[in-house]
Amino acid sequence: xxxxxxxxxxxxxxxxxxxxLASTDHKRIGLNMGLCxxxxxxxxxLMALMMRxxxxxxxxxxxxxxxxxxxxxxxGSTMIYLFVTPMALALxxxxxxxxxxxxxxxxxxxAVSGFWVWLAGGVVMQSGWLTEEGAGRAGWFAxxxxxxxxxxxxxxxxxxxxxVLLAAVGMTLIAACxxxxxxxxxxxxxxxxxxxxxxxxxxxxxxxxxxxFPVLVVTMALLYAERSGxxxxxxxxxxxxxQDMFWFFGHPVVYVMFFPYLGCAAEAIAVNAHKRWFGYKxxxxxxxxxxxxxxxxxxHHMFTTGGVTNQYFAFTSTMLVVPAGIEYFDMIGTLIGGAxxxxxxxxxxxxxxxxxxxxxxxxxxxxxxxxDYQAQASYMIVAHFHYTLFAGSVFGFFAGVYHWFPxxxxxxxxxxxxxxxxxxxxxGTNMTFGPMFVLGEEGMTRRIAEYPQHPGWGTLNLIESxxxxxxxxxxxxxxxxxxxxxxxxxxxxxxPWHGHTLEWATSSPPPRLNFERPLPPITSYAPLLDLRxxxxxxxxxxx
Amino acid sequence: xxxxxxxxxVWGCLLGALMATNAIWTGDTIQIGDYAYAMLTIxxxxxxxxxxxxxxxxxxxxxxxxxxxxxxxxxxxxxxxAAVGFAALIFGLAFGHFFIYFGAGLMVLGLARVGAELRxxxxxxELHRTSSPSPAQVRRERAP
Numbered sequence: 283x284x285x286x287x288x289x290x291x292x293x294x295x296x297x298x299x300x301x302x303l304a305s306t307d308h309k310r311i312g313l314n315m316g317l318c319x320x321x322x323x324x325x326x327x328l329m330a331l332m333m334r335x336x337x338x339x340x341x342x343x344x345x346x347x348x349x350x351x352x353x354x355x356x357x358g359s360t361m362i363y364l365f366v367t368p369m370a371l372a373l374x375x376x377x378x379x380x381x382x383x384x385x386x387x388x389x390x391x392x393a394v395s396g397f398w399v400w401l402a403g404g405v406v407m408q409s410g411w412l413t414e415e416g417a418g419r420a421g422w423f424a425x426x427x428x429x430x431x432x433x434x435x436x437x438x439x440x441x442x443x444x445x446v447l448l449a450a451v452g453m454t455l456i457a458a459c460x461x462x463x464x465x466x467x468x469x470x471x472x473x474x475x476x477x478x479x480x481x482x483x484x485x486x487x488x489x490x491x492x493x494x495f496p497v498l499v500v501t502m503a504l505l506y507a508e509r510s511g512x513x514x515x516x517x518x519x520x521x522x523x524x525q526d527m528f529w530f531f532g533h534p535v536v537y538v539m540f541f542p543y544l545g546c547a548a549e550a551i552a553v554n555a556h557k558r559w560f561g562y563k564x565x566x567x568x569x570x571x572x573x574x575x576x577x578x579x580x581x582h583h584m585f586t587t588g589g590v591t592n593q594y595f596a597f598t599s600t601m602l603v604v605p606a607g608i609e610y611f612d613m614i615g616t617l618i619g620g621a622x623x624x625x626x627x628x629x630x631x632x633x634x635x636x637x638x639x640x641x642x643x644x645x646x647x648x649x650x651x652x653x654d655y656q657a658q659a660s661y662m663i664v665a666h667f668h669y670t671l672f673a674g675s676v677f678g679f680f681a682g683v684y685h686w687f688p689x690x691x692x693x694x695x696x697x698x699x700x701x702x703x704x705x706x707x708x709x710g711t712n713m714t715f716g717p718m719f720v721l722g723e724e725g726m727t728r729r730i731a732e733y734p735q736h737p738g739w740g741t742l743n744l745i746e747s748x749x750x751x752x753x754x755x756x757x758x759x760x761x762x763x764x765x766x767x768x769x770x771x772x773x774x775x776x777x778p779w780h781g782h783t784l785e786w787a788t789s790s791p792p793p794r795l796n797f798e799r800p801l802p803p804i805t806s807y808a809p810l811l812d813l814r815x816x817x818x819x820x821x822x823x824x825x
Numbered sequence: 826x827x828x829x830x831x832x833x834x835v836w837g838c839l840l841g842a843l844m845a846t847n848a849i850w851t852g853d854t855i856q857i858g859d860y861a862y863a864m865l866t867i868x869x870x871x872x873x874x875x876x877x878x879x880x881x882x883x884x885x886x887x888x889x890x891x892x893x894x895x896x897x898x899x900x901x902x903x904x905x906x907a908a909v910g911f912a913a914l915i916f917g918l919a920f921g922h923f924f925i926y927f928g929a930g931l932m933v934l935g936l937a938r939v940g941a942e943l944r945x946x947x948x949x950x951e952l953h954r955t956s957s958p959s960p961a962q963v964r965r966e967r968a969p
Binding site for chain 2: 386391395399402441447465469471473476494496523527573574580591593598794
């Protein structure tokens with residue numbers, strides 16, 4: 283799009299990691315953020331393993347009750363604020379400018395600042411572990427009055443509050459850059475209705491981020507003031523007000539943790555089916571409706587408080603099945619008649635759609651206040667959101683990793699090791715989160731360090747704990763795969779999968795300004811597929 | 826830039842409709858306030874896009890070729906420093922006043938550095954403009 287004059291005289295490249303940490307290259311920022319998120323994923327996973335060890339049997343005293351509270355708080359916070367959400371933004375930061383044919387992002391300095399503020403937020407949040415009273419322990423939502431200074435005293439909870447505030451500021455800045463990039467730096471010919479599917483999913487996600495995350499920043503600032511002695515969330519109304527503000531962020535973020543991974547799975551499916559994504563315009567419209575609706579369902583987290591209009595939020599929550607159904611319909615439409623190649627990325631993408639379905643269908647039940655009253659605070663809810671966020675989003679994430687790893691590094695990930703990774707992860711995931719539905723239905727309460735000796739509960743919990751161990755092994759296999767693939771590189775070339783979108787029209791890894799060759803003509807959301815189809819038609823006509 | 830504001834407007838309209846139904850159905854002040862913030866953000870984004878693009882962001886179609894030169898920074902220590910300063914300032918609220926002053930100092934240094942970087946960026950573009958022919962001149966020279 284833009285002609286680049288020359289690099290700044292004052293900004294000669296600084297080699298090594300020092301230069302890369304302050305780089306304004308969107309790919310570097312995306313990679314930095316992605317790698318830090320991955321580190322936090324391992325930290326959060328370690329916490330999950332400790333919790334599952336504690337819960338493996340009814341009276342296991344692996345950690346104290348206080349430590350358990352810290353673990354479940356920090357596990358949820360780490361996964362949501364420091365892994366799944368920022369990873370979604372990191373993928374967008376790396377891939378979206380490439381997909382829309384931009385040489386660089388808009389507002390690169392804001393993006394650098396966003397990365398650093400977010401990372402500092404993560405460090406501040408985790409630094410609570412080093413304090414005398416321990417880390418934050420009022421849940422990832424920090425409801426008042428539980429999270430006020432009388433009920434949760436200590437610097438650890440303060441650090442948690444400020445860490446969340448910083449992470450939210452950082453992610454908002456990153457999202458603002460992505461939004462500005464999509465709005466203002468698309469290549470000539472790249473109209474909004476020619477943006478690739480992944481770019482659209484990122485676009486609606488960043489709209490939701492800028493529309494809801496600042497509310498979390500305000501909520502956390504007020505919570506910090508409350509903890510410092512101000513009376514802000516007073517009485518029962520104050521409690522409901524806090525929840526209304528928190529969940530105005532807290533539900534949209536669920537979809538920020540879903541849409542970009544849906545985009546990853548959709549791209550992997552379309553490319554591996556050798557077919558363009560079915561029903562593109564319906565998909566785009568449904569994404570816009572889906573994201574707007576998902577900004578309007580937050581109080582279904584508050585059905586049992588008695589402080590919200592349940593009918594309205596039950597209505598909007600149930601409406602979500604319509605756009606969700608369109609996405610599934612598009613996915614099936616893409617598969618039908620396609621020349622399917624079952625690469626690891628394709629298998630992860632299919633795993634994403636199948637397993638997310640379990641999370642989505644269980645969501646329909648708890649979108650009904652009558653049923654939600656029964657399921658509230660039970661393991662049913664834990665199963666539901668882990669099926670959406672882990673069995674769903676993380677599978678979509680791995681689909682994206684296997685799909686774009688050759689573009690990012692120039693080398694293939696090993697398919698054989700990838701299959702072992704997939705199988706272990708699928709087994710571990712379903713062993714860990716499947717039995718939670720049964721436990722929830724039988725009334726096992728969530729957020730407890732110990733549970734009563736109830737027939738069958740010990741066995742089901744043991745199965746879950748073994749499943750968590752298998753997930754850990756699967757993640758270790760993935761890391762081994764990355765290590766092997768980077769150590770003994772199998773060169774991938776620029777377009778190993780015959781991709782559809784513009785990122786496959788440049789070298790692997792892409793150069794500093796993304797495209798050194800002229801871009802192909804952009805005539806649809808799959809310009810490279812257009813090019814190949816045109817070449818095939820021309821060849822057919824010539825013969 | 827062309828068309829960049831259109832999906833934001835569509836999304837804002839959908840959100841506005843949901844805000845209206847929420848206001849009618851619940852009448853809850855905090856909830857309407859939440860929505861109002863989101864709507865305000867959307868309106869601000871649309872206005873900013875429309876103003877900076879001379880309303881091209883509101884028109885349908887694909888972006889045109891933009892041949893204006895621009896300088897691209899490789900790194901920005903100023904932005905990183907300002908961000909770390911801001912984080913240190915916030916950290917200081919919970920962990921000692923020293924960090925508040927230290928963070929504020931870092932932020933000022935970082936912002937000053939960003940200012941210098943932006944000035945250098947502008948100079949580079951000006952230098953490029955004066956040393957190379959404009960696209961109009963090139964077209965005139967190429968014309969038969």
